[in-house]
Amino acid sequence: MHGLINRAIQCFYRDTYGAAAWADLVRRLDLDFTEFEPMLQYECSLTYRMIDAMAAALGKDRDVVLEDIGTFLITNPAAEAPRRLLRFGGYTFLDFLHSLDDLPDRARLAVEDLVLPVLELREHGLNQFSLRCSGDPPGMGHVLVGVLRAMADDYGALVFLEHAGTVQGAEVIEITLIEAAFAEGRTFELGMARAEGT
Amino acid sequence: MEQLCNLLDVLCPMHLTLDRTGHIDHVGPTLAKLRPGEVIVGERFLEVFELRRPQAVTRMSDLMALAGNKLHLRFRDAPRTGLKGVLVPAPGGGGGAVIDLSFGISVVDAVRDHALTAADFAHTDLTIEMLYLVEAKSAAMEASRKLNQRLQGAKIAAEEQAFTDTLTGLKNRRAMDHVLARVAENGGRFALMHLDLDFFKAVNDTQGHAAGDHVLQEVARILVEETRREDTVARIGGDEFMLLFADRMTRRRLEDISRRLIARLERPIVHGEAECRISASIGIAMSEDYPDLDIARMQEDADIALYASKHNGRACHTFYDISLRNAPYVGAAPPGRGEVTLR
Numbered sequence: 001m002h003g004l005i006n007r008a009i010q011c012f013y014r015d016t017y018g019a020a021a022w023a024d025l026v027r028r029l030d031l032d033f034t035e036f037e038p039m040l041q042y043e044c045s046l047t048y049r050m051i052d053a054m055a056a057a058l059g060k061d062r063d064v065v066l067e068d069i070g071t072f073l074i075t076n077p078a079a080e081a082p083r084r085l086l087r088f089g090g091y092t093f094l095d096f097l098h099s100l101d102d103l104p105d106r107a108r109l110a111v112e113d114l115v116l117p118v119l120e121l122r123e124h125g126l127n128q129f130s131l132r133c134s135g136d137p138p139g140m141g142h143v144l145v146g147v148l149r150a151m152a153d154d155y156g157a158l159v160f161l162e163h164a165g166t167v168q169g170a171e172v173i174e175i176t177l178i179e180a181a182f183a184e185g186r187t188f189e190l191g192m193a194r195a196e197g198t
Numbered sequence: 199m200e201q202l203c204n205l206l207d208v209l210c211p212m213h214l215t216l217d218r219t220g221h222i223d224h225v226g227p228t229l230a231k232l233r234p235g236e237v238i239v240g241e242r243f244l245e246v247f248e249l250r251r252p253q254a255v256t257r258m259s260d261l262m263a264l265a266g267n268k269l270h271l272r273f274r275d276a277p278r279t280g281l282k283g284v285l286v287p288a289p290g291g292g293g294g295a296v297i298d299l300s301f302g303i304s305v306v307d308a309v310r311d312h313a314l315t316a317a318d319f320a321h322t323d324l325t326i327e328m329l330y331l332v333e334a335k336s337a338a339m340e341a342s343r344k345l346n347q348r349l350q351g352a353k354i355a356a357e358e359q360a361f362t363d364t365l366t367g368l369k370n371r372r373a374m375d376h377v378l379a380r381v382a383e384n385g386g387r388f389a390l391m392h393l394d395l396d397f398f399k400a401v402n403d404t405q406g407h408a409a410g411d412h413v414l415q416e417v418a419r420i421l422v423e424e425t426r427r428e429d430t431v432a433r434i435g436g437d438e439f440m441l442l443f444a445d446r447m448t449r450r451r452l453e454d455i456s457r458r459l460i461a462r463l464e465r466p467i468v469h470g471e472a473e474c475r476i477s478a479s480i481g482i483a484m485s486e487d488y489p490d491l492d493i494a495r496m497q498e499d500a501d502i503a504l505y506a507s508k509h510n511g512r513a514c515h516t517f518y519d520i521s522l523r524n525a526p527y528v529g530a531a532p533p534g535r536g537e538v539t540l541r
Contacts, residue, residue, distance in 0.1 A: 004341070037348075038341045081337045088330035091316040110334030190329050191310025 001047040001137065002114045006036040009047070011079065012072040013054055021057070028053050041113070047137060063142045063163070070146020074154065085110070086151060087188040093157035093180055097121055097129060119144075120170075127177040134170035141171025148175065156185025199224075202289070202296075209320060210298045216243050218293030220258030228318040229299060232279060232308075243297075247271045247281075261285060262295060271299070277311050280304045301325070306332055363433040365411060366418035374432035374440050381442070382493045389447045389484045392500040393421075393459070395437035396477040396512040409469040413476060416467045424459055440500075447484070449517060456480050456515035464513070479507035480515035487518070 014022035026034050029049060036042065055062040074083045089099030089106070099106075104116040117135035124130060131148075133141045145161050152159040160176040199215070203224045206213045211228035220243050230238075238246050249255045251270040262285070269283040282302040288294035301308045305325060308314070319325045361373035369377070381388050395417065402410035414437070421431045421439060430442040443452070459478065466473040481504025483496045499518040506516040509527050516522070 037345055039338075039345045081333070085330060085334055085337075088316075088326060088333070106330065106334075109331060111338045188315070189310070189313055190315060190326070191306065191308075191313065 001042050001044045002111070003036050003040040003042060004038045004111065004114060005137075006042050006047055006050070007038040008073055008079075008082075009050060009054075009069055010036050011076065012069045015076065015078065016068075016072065017058070025050070025053055025057060028057070044136060051139070062139065066139050066142035067146040067149075070143035070148075071150045072146070073143075074147055074150035083151075083154060084188070086147075087154065088190075093152055093155035093159070094177065096151060096155065097131075097175065097177075100131060116140075129175040129177070130164070131173040131175060132167075132170040133173065138171075141166075141173055144171075145173055148173070153183075154186050154188075156181060156183040158182035199288070199290070199294075206296065206298075211318060211320060212300060213296055213298040214238075214243075215288060216258070216261075216295045216297065218258070220244065220261060222246065223294075228314065231314065231318060232273075232312050246274060248274050250280075262287065262293075265295070269297075279308050279311065305329070366414055366433050368418050368421070368439070369430060369432040371432060371434040371440075374430065374434060374442070377430045377432075377442060378493045378497075381444070382491055385491070386444070387446045387485050389443040389452055389482060390496055390500045391441040391443065391452070391456070392481045392483075392497075392504045393439040393441060394479050394504055394508070395439075395463070396479055396508075398437040398476050401474045401476060405469065405472050405474060409472060409474055412469045413467050413474050417463060417476075420462050421459070424455065424462065440497075446486075449484070452482055452484075452517075453515065456482070460513055460515070477513040479504055479512045481505065481507055481518065482515060483518040 010022065013025060023034070029046070051062060051065060054060075055065045058065065060068075074086070085106070086096065089102070090096035098121060100119045100121050103119050107114045107116045115135075117133050117137075117140045120132040122130045122132065131144065133144055141163055145163050148159070148161055152161075157177060158179040160174075160178060162174045164172040164174050166172070203215060206215075207226055211226045213226040214222050214229055215224040217223045222239050222241055222243055225239055243261070244256065249261075249269060249271055252264065252267070255261055255264065265285050265287055267284070269285065270280070271283055272278045272280045280302060281299045283297050283299040285295050285297045288296055305328065309325075309329060316326050361369055361376070363370040378390075395413075398410065398413065401413055414433070417439070418431070418433065421441065425431055425441060425443070428444040430444075432440045432442075434440045443455075460480070463476060463478045466475050468474075481500045481502065483500040483503060485491055485496065488496060502522050503516040503518040505527075506522050506525065507514050509525070510516065
């Protein structure tokens with residue numbers, strides 16, 4: 001598993017539940033390091049164990065933890081990059097939804113060895129979509145639900161999202177776009193690259 | 199013409215059109231956004247924009263002659279955003295022209311300076327993808343840079359904590375300090391031998407550092423061969439070595455070892471086509487001479503004994519004795535010492 005993913009999960013847990021909670025988890029997992037390096041690769045099994053340990057420590061359902069991770073990815077003010085990079089996908093939330101098919105390719109353009117699950121958006125009506133998510137890690141659909149919910153907020157769109165389980169090896173997320181411009185949303189200026197890159 | 203402008207507003211939102219006198223008569227929506235609150239329609243094109251390449255264009259007819267060529271321009275007033283452009287004569291033969299502009303390499307700054315959004319670019323324009331890449335790559339580079347910094351820091355820390363001299367594979371001064379502290383704690387008897395190479399600087403100077411390094415490696419090999427497993431051999435300076443002989447050693451045995459070491463070190467060391475000749479001076483201090491063991495004092499005494507060997511014509515060994523401290527040369531510049539610093 002790419003270090004960026006593990007690092008994001010680490011930051012989610014540490015920033016949400018505190019450094020002591022993270023230190024405790026490091027002990028539980030018997031890691032011989034305390035921080036994931038975003039640019040290194042790790043065993044996938046470690047990622048799964050980490051998520052299970054978080055769910056156990058928090059007394060939450062695994063799926064709920066995964067969705068929380070997705071939301072954190074977008075809303076964490078300390079790391080604007082994921083939100084900004086996703087906002088490049090489209091000017092409106094609908095554009096953004098249509099850009100999701102390209103997401104794994106976009107990620108690979110940025111970080112060559114970052115492999116994301118294959119995403120496929122299907123349109124079932126004017127405002128009715130489903131997103132199929134296949135590939136590792138399993139449960140990524142729940143992370144995506146969290147990401148989409150936060151991104152809808154970001155665009156000011158009102159959507160209804162539901163993880164509809166796994167169909168033919170792909171996790172399916174049902175998306176209903178109720179109102180594209182429901183609220184103000186957060187502003188997105190293209191030209192923040194330099195100010196934030198430093 | 200109006201139909202054409204509507205079409206170009208979508209396809210090329212940074213275009214403008216000129217009339218036959220070289221005055222601007224229509225500006226695309228994104229280009230207009232670069233000069234908010236300003237009306238550039240009606241202005242003379244060459245007064246709003248400076249044509250940087252090709253230069254010396256002052257009239258509309260000069261401009262028209264550049265049709266199809268790449269133009270480098272910038273606004274004459276601040277912010278003086280740089281632009282690339284191309285001119286085509288307007289259809290209909292009325293003498294006007296269409297100029298399409300783009301940001302070129304200054305796009306990142308321009309987009310920030312003018313607070314542009316995705317809606318300001320044509321759907322087919324790759325600018326958004328490029329901005330995405332710039333930002334994504336910057337973030338990835340930053341992560342890599344931080345990783346490199348951490349690795350560099352870890353490497354330096356590891357080197358600082360290292361106990362091995364990388365050139366010879368012997369222990370280093372740090373390691374020797376640890377060993378000395380340990381034997382001092384255990385209270386056993388031991389002897390300390392301070393060995394300094396003679397004529398090593400000459401090898402370094404005449405044969406070069408590669409030969410010097412080779413000699414140091416050969417010296418290290420000899421020192422290890424002539425000592426027992428329980429002894430410690432360390433390179434503590436450029437051409438300075440410290441040997442610690444564990445357990446009880448007689449003066450007789452230490453004398454034998456010293457003579458044998460010097461004899462072996464004096465055999466020419468072959469490096470390439472050259473023969474390197476060195477020797478060694480030795481100073482020895484024995485723990486049994488100290489009722490209250492003081493490691494620092496013992497090291498100092500071994501050094502004084504070494505100093506005496508140097509003074510006695512080199513290539514010999516000397517046992518420390520209190521009388522050496524009163525020798526007439528004490529306090530004078532040490533002969534041939536301190537010439538080589540650890541590289």
